[in-house]
Amino acid sequence: MMASSTPSSLEHTMLAASEQVPIIVVAIYCGQFKIGLCQLSVTSEKNQNLVCARNSIKAAVECGARLVVLPEMWNCPYSNDYFAKFAEDFENEDASPTFSMLSEAACSHGITIVGGSVPESSDGRLYNTSCVFGPDGKLKAKHRKIHLFDIEIPGDITFKESDFFAAGDKPTIVDTDLATDKQLFNADVGRIGIGICHDIRFPELAALYRAKGARIICYPGAFNISTGELLWEVMQRARAADNQLFVATCSPSRDSSGSYAIWGHSTLVGPSGEIIATSGHEETVVVAEIDYSKIELQRKGLPLDKQKRADIYLS
Numbered sequence: 673m674m675a676s677s678t679p680s681s682l683e684h685t686m687l688a689a690s691e692q693v694p695i696i697v698v699a700i701y702c703g704q705f706k707i708g709l710c711q712l713s714v715t716s717e718k719n720q721n722l723v724c725a726r727n728s729i730k731a732a733v734e735c736g737a738r739l740v741v742l743p744e745m746w747n748c749p750y751s752n753d754y755f756a757k758f759a760e761d762f763e764n765e766d767a768s769p770t771f772s773m774l775s776e777a778a779c780s781h782g783i784t785i786v787g788g789s790v791p792e793s794s795d796g797r798l799y800n801t802s803c804v805f806g807p808d809g810k811l812k813a814k815h816r817k818i819h820l821f822d823i824e825i826p827g828d829i830t831f832k833e834s835d836f837f838a839a840g841d842k843p844t845i846v847d848t849d850l851a852t853d854k855q856l857f858n859a860d861v862g863r864i865g866i867g868i869c870h871d872i873r874f875p876e877l878a879a880l881y882r883a884k885g886a887r888i889i890c891y892p893g894a895f896n897i898s899t900g901e902l903l904w905e906v907m908q909r910a911r912a913a914d915n916q917l918f919v920a921t922c923s924p925s926r927d928s929s930g931s932y933a934i935w936g937h938s939t940l941v942g943p944s945g946e947i948i949a950t951s952g953h954e955e956t957v958v959v960a961e962i963d964y965s966k967i968e969l970q971r972k973g974l975p976l977d978k979q980k981r982a983d984i985y986l987s
């Protein structure tokens with residue numbers, strides 16, 4: 673068991689997809705299911721973005737992924753000039769091409785999709801929203817970005833999401849279809865926590881997800897090159913190691929449209945804070961195996977939950 677989860681058992685393979693998007697596959701023995709992270713190149717043509725995402729989901733599924741994650745803002749450039757124009761109302765499903773495509777993809781492949789994030793219009797407001805679909809194509813959950821990315825570092829980066837978006841006010845935990853997955857695919861996708869990009873900076877949210885039984889937290893994200901180099905990997909590894917669970921992130925690729933320079937590097941991190949699979953900044957699909965027994969192993973060997981001195985710092 674121990675030997676099977678050591679780095680020496682990793683197989684790294686580079687494959688060429690039919691759409692000529694490079695695919696990175698990382699397999700670990702004794703895994704339970706594969707996750708696919710679709711690092712998409714986002715253009716200012718929504719339809720093209722939908723087609724590209726659909727192809728990428730298919731490529732991930734062809735490599736065995738049962739859980740597929742898309743990036744933050746994948747149907748729309750991550751830019752204030754586009755958010756309102758590209759927004760869709762998910763209550764009106766038939767008029768939402770993004771909702772329809774994700775639902776169809778989840779249903780026809782029988783997979784769970786964490787649909788990155790896109791601009792949502794609702795009751796006269798805009799939200800940065802992630803929709804999660806189950807293998808029957810039904811919407812399982814909707815997460816509205818809780819912590820909006822407002823930053824002003826003179827001479828470096830200024831961005832104010834709160835000028836355009838309203839903040840969500842709920843954490844999002846999704847119970848995926850265990851029975852269906854177990855019967856059909858011998859996989860256990862389990863309980864997932866959802867955050868969007870800047871949400872990753874807030875350890876309290878991740879700790880809440882762990883307390884509620886999440887075994888993986890998915891963060892669609894679009895870190896900037898200014899913040900990404902220093903913090904993107906650190907944040908993911910910290911959230912995973914603090915909570916002894918898996919963290920998956922998915923970003924658009926750097927060549928995406930708009931003035932916002934994207935860091936990329938979609939990644940899967942394991943419960944001891946180890947990087948299992950990652951990418952560069954180009955368009956790609958990362959497929960990696962998740963073995964939940966690593967969580968139990970880590971929590972047994974290093975029982976942070978029992979060692980916690982809540983009497984000292986939570987009172």
Ligand SMILES: NC(=O)CC(=O)C(=O)O
Binds near residue numbers: 894
């Ligand atoms: N999209 C974001 O929330 C970006 C972010 O957090 C960053 O550091 O860049």
